[in-house]
Structure formats: structure tokens, C-alpha cells
Amino acid sequence: MAATPRSSFRTLLTRLTVLATAAAATLTATTTAATATPSRAAACSGYVGLTFDDGPSGNTAGLLDALRRNGLRATMFNQGQYAAANPSLVRAQVAAGMWIGNHSYTHPHLTGLSQAGIDSEISRTQQAIANAGGGTPKLFRPPYGETNATVKSVAARHGLTQIIWDVDSQDWNGASTEAIVQAAGRLTDGRTILLHDWSANTLAAIPGIARVLASRGLCAGMISPRTGRAVAPG
Template identity: 40%
Template sequence: MRLIAAAVLATALLIPSTAHATSSPAQATSSTAQAALTTAPPRKQAPSVNCAVVKCLALTFDDGPAKTTGPLLDILAKHRAKASFYLIGRSVARSPGLARRIAREGHEIGNHTYSHPRLTELPGEDIAHQLDRTQRLIAKATGRAPATMRPPYGATDDRVLSVAESLGLAQVMWTGTTEDWRLREERAIRRAVLSMARRNGVILMHDPVPATVEAMPSILAALKKRGYHLVTVSALLRGRPLSPGETYPPRK
């Protein structure tokens, strides 16, 4: 019997919610200022991992927490690997215990909006609402507001970055994406990860995709055999915090 039930659907998390509270620009500004005060730098990676010396790779997971997140955390712990999780606010509201566990086990948490909309299609006050609401939910669950965000679908522009900066958030993108939501097959996902793995790379996956979690033991074993240390995005930066409004990896 497979570890993860195929009935768990990642796509359920990708349907944007239209029923969120609206706010005036003045209210959004006030909310933004409060959230920026709560933003804290990510917890540092264990000092034994020095990415200036060893070969590091950051595995990142979007769209959780989900039913599959717990088994993924078990696998990461077994392989002594760290990762970065970009969480959806409404999912944190449903599963705050999973968000707490992610933080407690030394992984990094970022903001992935409240309901997964394309931020570039929203007015500024709604972008602020999506990010601010999620900041508060994650802070309530874990005791710390994220210092980074990742825009759903990678949809970003200068306006999105400006709002993120006003909230004290940097933007984390990726060097390679598995498109696991489309592949949905263990071997294909494994091949995708291994083909794009490179030193200081940032690989995008989705923890609500069951096949991704099923593939992780073999992915982690193969990456470690190649000499990779699997770390958080912050560890790749070797202790340098990202500035609000900064994008990493840098946009070309």
C-alpha cells in the first residue's frame, strides 16, 4: 500500500478564494506597518553546514500544509535534510499544528499568500491583504512571521515587489521547477529533480502532490550520493538575510 493516498489532490489548494474581506488603502497601510514589525529573520541553519565550503541545494515546497506534509517531514527527518516551505494562509488556518511542526523541526517557512491568486491581477490593497493575513496566521501558529514570500504561479512584477517590501518581505523564486503538479508520477519527478540539481540551486516542488512525497526517499538518497547537503534557502545565503523587496535568486 502506498505511503500517500492518491485521493489527496494538490489542485484543491490552487483554486483562489473570492470571499475575502476588502480593505481601504488606508487600512492596508496600517495593516502593512503592523505586519512589518512582526517579521523576523529566518532561523539560521545548523552551523555545521557551510555552503561556501560544501555543495548545497535547497529543496522548496509550495502550497501546504496538507495531509501529505506530515509524511514528507518524516522522510526529511529520516534523511537529515532541511527544506523551505511556502505556506498558503487558509491551509495554515486549517492545520496550524503542521505549520508549527515545520518550524519546530528546523525547516524554513515562507508566505505563499492566503488563497493562491495571481498577485499581478489584483489591486494593491488586495495583494497586501493576501500577504498580511498569511503573515498573521503563520505568526500565530509558529510564533514567527516569515521574512520571505513566493508569489503563486511565479506571477510577480514591480508592484507586487513594492507591496512585499512594505510588509518587510523578500521574494524567493527558484532555479528549476519539477512541474510535479503536472507530472504526478514518481519516476518522472525524480528525473526532473536530478536533472536540474546544481550547487546553490533552488528547486520548486509541491508537498500536496502525493507522487512528490512518494519520490522523496529516492530523490534524497540520490542527491546525497552526489554530495549535496540539503539545506534551507537561508543556508544558501550563508547567514546574509535578504532585504525587503529583494529577489533571490536574483532576476536576470
């Protein structure tokens, strides 16, 4: 039986309605997906500096693995004596995308040394890190955060910018994993936190640190040798 003009019109109208509904659903799904997956740049409202002192150590490999798995990069302030003894770990730090800084050779109280003694501590560390494949550091952290005009000027002669910290995690003082994560939560754009390569509680805190930073739109950045502040990785 041949279709009437009215039935043909109804069929056409039904098909158009189905097509319109499908198109609207596709548009909604696309919009939702775009909203759910913002660009990496849009997700970073600021950058902070994660810094780990006193490596490389027996904890370094596990620390690097945890940082990689959680999408974090950091500045590793290495002691020269440990860099010289563990060159493969220095290379592993570089391969994992970390930045390498100078933390003196033997971790002395630099302000109690002569200018020549300070120079020896800094220069030997520069050489040890370079020999281990870590490049030539541009950042320097004095042991214990102790510094004066002489320490700063000697570091500057070696092309180093002195970096202290804005937040102390207290991991060196036995802080719990939870306390270390809470300390990271006090970071704001451009600021740095003191952590240590050898701390088991710090290693355990890495996933929590990643979560607390992400919840506040902060990303782990590099420390600018020009300003001493954390910035987007170059």
C-alpha cells in the same frame, strides 16, 4: 634447560615483529575508518533549496517524516488560509527543522489584483503563520510564480524577499516519482526546486531526492533572504 643467548634473541625478535605488525594493522584500520566517515562539512560541496508550496495539508505529517528520515530540510511556502486552519501542522513544520515562507492567503493571480488586494493577501498570511507558531516569514513566493513590480514592492514592505525557483519538478502537472527525482538531479549549488506539499508522487520521491543529492555532494540548505540563494543552514 636454560635458554641460550641465541634463542633469547630469536624470541625477542619474534615478539617485536608481532608488535610491529599489530601496530601497522591498527594504524591502517584507523586511517580507513577516518576515510570512510568524512565530516558532514566535507561531504557538502554545495547547498540547494528544497521548497514545498501550498501547505500545510493532509500530506504534511507524512512529508515531514520522510524529510526527517532522509536527513533533509526544506522551506515550506504555506498558504495563509491553510496555516490558519491547521496551526498544529505549522508548529510541526517548525519542530521538524523546516523554514516557513509566505505563499499568499488564497493563492490568487496576484498580478490581477489591486495594490490593496495584494497587500491583504500577503499581510494576512504573515499574521496567520505567526499566530500558528511559525514565526514571521522572511521569504515570499507568489502563486504560479506570477509577479510584477507592484507585487515585489508590497512583499518588500512586509520584509519579504521574493523567491521563484530554478528547477520546476512538474509535480503539480502529474510528474512521476522518477521524473521528480530526475528534476532534483538538475540542481546545482545555490539553486532551488519547486515541489508541492500535497503531491503523493513527491512524497514517494523524497528518498530518491536524498540519494541523488548525496551522490553529487549537495546538501539541503536554507534560502538566504539577502541573496535568494540556497546556503548552509545558519
